[in-house]
Amino acid sequence: MNREEILQDLRSRFAGDILDFQDKSPKRVFVEIRPEALKQVARHVFFDLKARFNIASGIDTRRAIEILYHFTIEDINLMINLRVKLDRDHPVIESLAPWIEATNWIEREISELLGVEFKGHPDMRRLLLADNWPEGVYPLRQDYEEWDETAIRDRGV
Amino acid sequence: MGKRTVVPIGPFHPLQEEPEFFTLTVEGERVVDIDVRIGYNHRGIEKLSERKNFDQSTFVIERICGICSTSHPFAYTRAVEDVFPMEVPERAKYIRTIIAEGERIHSHLLWAGLAGHFLGYNTVFMWVWKLREEILDVMEILSGNRNNYAMFKPGGVRRDIQEEDIGPALAKIESILPTMDMLIAAIKDDPVIHARTKGVGVLSEEAAINFSALGPTSRASGVSRDVRVDSPYGVYDRVDWDMIVTENGDVYDKVVVRMLETIESARIMVQCLSNLPPGEIDANIESVPPGDGIGHIEAPRGETFHFVRSDGTNRPVRHKVRAPTFMNLPTFKSTVVGETVSDATIILAAIDPCYCCTERVAVRDDKGKKIYSGTDLVELSRKKTERIMSRMGIR
Amino acid sequence: MSIKLKALLKSPWVFHFSTGSCNNCDIEILDCLTPRFDIERFGMLLAGSIKHADVLLVTGSCNRMSADRLRKLYDQVPKPCLVVAIGECSMSRGMFIHSYNCPVPLDHIVPVDVYIPGCPPKPEAIIAGVVKLIEKVRSS
Numbered sequence: 001m002n003r004e005e006i007l008q009d010l011r012s013r014f015a016g017d018i019l020d021f022q023d024k025s026p027k028r029v030f031v032e033i034r035p036e037a038l039k040q041v042a043r044h045v046f047f048d049l050k051a052r053f054n055i056a057s058g059i060d061t062r063r064a065i066e067i068l069y070h071f072t073i074e075d076i077n078l079m080i081n082l083r084v085k086l087d088r089d090h091p092v093i094e095s096l097a098p099w100i101e102a103t104n105w106i107e108r109e110i111s112e113l114l115g116v117e118f119k120g121h122p123d124m125r126r127l128l129l130a131d132n133w134p135e136g137v138y139p140l141r142q143d144y145e146e147w148d149e150t151a152i153r154d155r156g157v
Numbered sequence: 158m159g160k161r162t163v164v165p166i167g168p169f170h171p172l173q174e175e176p177e178f179f180t181l182t183v184e185g186e187r188v189v190d191i192d193v194r195i196g197y198n199h200r201g202i203e204k205l206s207e208r209k210n211f212d213q214s215t216f217v218i219e220r221i222c223g224i225c226s227t228s229h230p231f232a233y234t235r236a237v238e239d240v241f242p243m244e245v246p247e248r249a250k251y252i253r254t255i256i257a258e259g260e261r262i263h264s265h266l267l268w269a270g271l272a273g274h275f276l277g278y279n280t281v282f283m284w285v286w287k288l289r290e291e292i293l294d295v296m297e298i299l300s301g302n303r304n305n306y307a308m309f310k311p312g313g314v315r316r317d318i319q320e321e322d323i324g325p326a327l328a329k330i331e332s333i334l335p336t337m338d339m340l341i342a343a344i345k346d347d348p349v350i351h352a353r354t355k356g357v358g359v360l361s362e363e364a365a366i367n368f369s370a371l372g373p374t375s376r377a378s379g380v381s382r383d384v385r386v387d388s389p390y391g392v393y394d395r396v397d398w399d400m401i402v403t404e405n406g407d408v409y410d411k412v413v414v415r416m417l418e419t420i421e422s423a424r425i426m427v428q429c430l431s432n433l434p435p436g437e438i439d440a441n442i443e444s445v446p447p448g449d450g451i452g453h454i455e456a457p458r459g460e461t462f463h464f465v466r467s468d469g470t471n472r473p474v475r476h477k478v479r480a481p482t483f484m485n486l487p488t489f490k491s492t493v494v495g496e497t498v499s500d501a502t503i504i505l506a507a508i509d510p511c512y513c514c515t516e517r518v519a520v521r522d523d524k525g526k527k528i529y530s531g532t533d534l535v536e537l538s539r540k541k542t543e544r545i546m547s548r549m550g551i552r
Numbered sequence: 553m554s555i556k557l558k559a560l561l562k563s564p565w566v567f568h569f570s571t572g573s574c575n576n577c578d579i580e581i582l583d584c585l586t587p588r589f590d591i592e593r594f595g596m597l598l599a600g601s602i603k604h605a606d607v608l609l610v611t612g613s614c615n616r617m618s619a620d621r622l623r624k625l626y627d628q629v630p631k632p633c634l635v636v637a638i639g640e641c642s643m644s645r646g647m648f649i650h651s652y653n654c655p656v657p658l659d660h661i662v663p664v665d666v667y668i669p670g671c672p673p674k675p676e677a678i679i680a681g682v683v684k685l686i687e688k689v690r691s692s
């Protein structure tokens with residue numbers, strides 16, 4: 001399938017789930033979908049379209065927690081970015097890790113740094129932060145503030 | 158079912174770079190499970206980068222990894238350039254390609270040396286690292302520093318390559334090629350290296366795809382995946398080079414892929430240096446409009462991925478960094494399980510993580526009676542090499 | 553100078569510890585061992601365990617997880633032990649001073665004898681630093 005056929009197919013197959021479709025450049029497409037539909041769309045892109053999972057980026061936009069799942073179809077040099085927006089107070093989304101091994105670690109990372117809950121993740125343990133890092137403090141949130149009173153920040157702004 | 162033993166590896170090793178902490182569960186000699194705890198190296202760079210402006214971020218990004226100190230700025234600058242349509246000057250593209258390939262050579266050589274050390278081949282270690290110094294000299298001629306070149310900036314490169322430096326750099330590259338050829342032939346023909354690495358730690362093609370493995374790790378498993386070919390950047394679509402892909406997925410194939418890639422990289426460097434076009438080196442970006450940008454490039458270990466979101470101010474709102482090891486590391490679950498403890502070191506080494514930590518290993522049985530010291534795991538690996546050597550009548 | 557220190561200076565064995573560095577300093581330390589620089593000719597040897605070492609080389613910006621380990625490790629060292637901070641990160645945390653995961657500088661965790669600046673310091677600088685350390689201890 002070429003680029004147009006893939007995008008056409010994606011649009012018609014998930015017509016009810018796609019909230020926004022941005023054809024940014026020949027190499028990049030941003031598709032905003034309903035969070036509930038992530039599993040179906042991601043599995044379609046990964047297994048049927050044979051895309052490679054690059055990574056997921058979690059972003060705190062102050063209004064919502066946004067997660068971008070980046071997939072690349074290498075044969076036609078197209079990066080499909082699935083965007084989901086989650087409620088900032090209780091960000092919950094279904095985990096992809098049971099199906100796609102590659103998403104396992106990044107979901108652990110996002111849950112740790114941004115506080116997103118991944119339902120059904122097989123192995124949700126700490127990945128990056130120290131064991132004595134307080135619960136409920138997420139460093140990549142925009143409103144993160146220094147919690148450690150012993151920390152020394154004695155120069156710079 | 159025998160008694161299960163837990164072997165902690167790490168987190169600190171005297172020889173290697175990044176600390177990581179592995180837990181091997183073994184039954185006798187067989188590894189039945191492996192787990193890893195990272196985080197000993199987490200410095201919150203993504204958050205730091207949000208405090209800096211687009212130009213300053215390049216320097217922070219450069220300090221993510223000392224070995225790939227070019228690939229991160231490369232991916233980052235491409236991400237910024239992806240936010241809005243713009244074109245990088247031709248000469249800058251050539252210079253970027255040259256620096257990126259020089260880094261690939263020194264990174265692969267560094268890995269080969271350390272892999273040799275872990276097999277008990279200190280000769281390989283010393284030889285390869287001696288050769289690596291020559292490459293660092295080339296980089297010093299071209300950029301002014303042995304590592305952390307600081308050549309990149311959004312829109313172009315920060316520093317030009319002087320005409321009078323090209324001749325000496327080319328001569329130096331030409332002079333080390335025969336040594337490199339000799340070394341690669343020696344490594345490929347060595348019966349002991351064959352015995353230690355062939356059929357060990359096989360990563361199947363399906364596993365490589367499902368784990369989304371990258372770079373030499375996937376190419377050794379027959380997955381022809383290389384950003385330089387799939388999504389050409391720099392001048393890779395204009396120079397003559399080959400992508401190295403092998404079929405078996407074992408440690409030996411990973412060695413071969415990396416060693417042959419150094420030759421390809423040297424070819425690319427020579428071509429770029431000889432055909433460096435004149436002109437501007439910087440597009441002088443005035444401001445970055447709001448939007449999302451993604452940049453991915455082929456680092457020595459695989460694809461490096463950067464995502465930048467700009468809101469029109471002079472700082473990125475969000476900067477996501479994904480290094481290749483993040484995807485390659487979980488493949489341990491598929492490669493190490495089922496192998497013997499003495500092979501675990503080299504399999505862990507084979508994906509070229511910043512692979513560290515075989516030191517401070519305490520092997521103890523369930524009752525905590527038997528304790529081996531740290532160096533014993535490396536020692537086990539070396540003894541196996543010696544056994545194979547004496548069986549072959551080499552020593 | 554105590555007799556213990558005097559014995560130590562003849563052939564200092566070093567142990568290398570990365571507390572979350574970018575690997576550059578660590579690789580330059582390794583470079584010192586390889587044929588071009590070859591510090592083994594001065595009797596310096598990279599030890600496999602801290603219990604065999606006389607000098608502790610620390611690189612990196614001391615993040616939360618490795619700072620704990622560093623404290624534990626320093627307790628295990630047979631004293632006297634000299635500590636060398638290599639690179640900008642271990643001196644002052646450099647550009648990581650505002651990182652949420654790097655709360656305190658190295659010299660608040662363990663006492664440091666010599667600082668070698670640079671990002672990364674060249675192998676020549678590392679050798680010069682160790683020579684200065686030896687001179688400093690000798691004159692004490």
